[in-house]
Amino acid sequence: MCVPPEATSLRVGRAPEPPADHVGGFVRGALTADREVIHAEPLYCAFHELDDRVERWTDGEAYGTVYQFPPEVYWSHVRRHGSPKGYAGPAACSRLPFDIDRADDLAAAVADARTLYTFLEGRYGDGVGVYFSGSKGFHLSIVSPAGFTASERVPDVAKLLATTIASKAGVRIDPAIYDRQRVFRLPNSRHRASGLYKRYFDVDELFGLDADGFRRAARHPAGTSPPTPASVSVQLAEDWHQAASYVATARPFGSSGRVAPSFCPVVPQFVRDAIGFADWQEPGRAVTLFRCAAALSEAFALHGADAVIRGLLEEPALKMGLTADEVVKQLRDGIAHVRKAVR
Template sequence: MTTPCHNVGAFVLGAPTSPRALVRHADLLTAYADGAIEDGREAYLSHFAFGPEMTAHYRANRNSVAGFAGPCWCRRLVLDIDRADLSAALADARRLVAFLHQRYPEADGNVPVYFSGGKGFHVLVELANHPPPAVGFQHVARTLAEAIAARAGVKIDGAIYDVNHIVRLPNTRHPRTGLFKRRIDPEALFRLDIDGIRDVARHPAGDGIPTVRGPVPQLETDWHEAGQATARDTGARAIRRGAGTGTPDGRAPRYLVDFFRFGTGEGERHQTLFRCAAWLTEQGAPPSLVAALLTEPGCDVGLAPKDVERQIGCGIEHARRQRSATAGPRPEPATDPDAFEQWAIAHESDPLPLEVAEGGRA
């Protein structure tokens, strides 16, 4: 079980973009699951819980959790099944739960499953082996979750294991469908069809979260193996990075090559992403390609999606300003059509003038 010093959670009341407040993680989750809090608004809680390091980070960064790289922990690991076809999501949720009951028989009947109220299901695996909080805990958690899903033949969302990821709280309403995130007991999961599950989700319920009452030896083994696999992957990345510090790539700056291969450290993430976006733009890559190349690596190093988008945009704009400052004035097409054509090709990714963008209107 977690200790009081690792019971800090990031709580969001309202849309996911709303400010985060620090709360007692276990207490708030229990209150929503038990129905002690009745609120028609959206509400979210961080997947992982934190210790005093998060409190210090939050205060030092103007009440922001972005960029946190300290130890984290969770009691229940969420496996998120999200499909455009809800029937397919239900089939995969059933397949995953059946596998969990088979692999961890001590947890049979105590694997909580929630209909998200939207496009999928959250299947919770209680870490009954009680792994301690640690820096990088979330990476081992992801390795374990993906290994479980692979064995079950189910695809899950890996983005949920970002250290600051938030998850919709039980018994809160989905803003688009109006349905509630509701726990579906095992018997109902295998008996009800989609319409039946939607009917259950029309109202909240204070049915709590079932817990595993004893040790689960196979889960302890699986966690240990996930930790070893994560360590091997981290070590291999470090070896590859060390081996690549010799001759620099003559076609691209080292910081760009390293960013794609290995990511970057916490204190360099914003600057490196900015520099990569600027360099690619300078080479003539259009904004859509720059964003396509850098968005996923930016998120992988722990930046929030909004920060990734902002740094890429700033890098693109910086390169454009630099190019405009050195390119000279635009030639007039009527007096020097060849020079104008060359200028237009060099500036084809620049924003359109207002009168062109708006169809000639002044």
């Protein structure tokens, strides 16, 4: 997938608001706390605006799922399994998120947030949200109307699009946040370790404050309406649909020259999910790690090292925007390079 840096923003019509009927997970306190199922967009807006209904929860940790889900399907899963854990059904992405995390170097995170904001605003127009995370970095987001319609592929599309955008902007983001069940810190919630709040900053503050200035401002929450675009970004819609087309047309390796790791017979999906920090399934993380080690050992014994290397690396390479032909070439050449060197 390609996001040409020279593209400019074209906007038409009034931008639709994120759907209010989708549900999501809500976690208060520690990440290990039970997830409540709640209407996702009203929850997000209430925290963003410091609504009286949620203000009592803003003095501690609070998280909402990155994605939103059709209520009937999601509730059916919860009733059947007793919790949202393991849900793999349709998901929507009302806001495409980006996570910039720079341990022990907030100044670098500030610089990267400015760079990514500039790219997003230049390509898609207004409505980009910028948030100090309350600790080591920044969260950015942009309303994504093309992601309002839930489907099973939305998490893959969101990850591919976001990582491609960040790559073109020259900014490193965390690719692990795009898992289907991932939760993300809500605006105006308090980071337990730092005591600071995740809070919104406008463009003047983004370019006017230094690292210490953001920390000082984040000692207190700040209620404001979520940023929304004034009109629809045609470019964002085109980029989303291009990513969706790429994800939808992937085929098993060898059937059409395109690599489709989700169908890879060598490295099981649960192993690739675990390595990518996806939602690890019961009966527990230790058992999942055991199963992963056993599956990789079996794959190596049955199929050899080359197949295991391809099975592990094809998917992230495709999702970072490399073409299928380039993925095949670089994996082949990398394997051959080491073999030649050790002879």
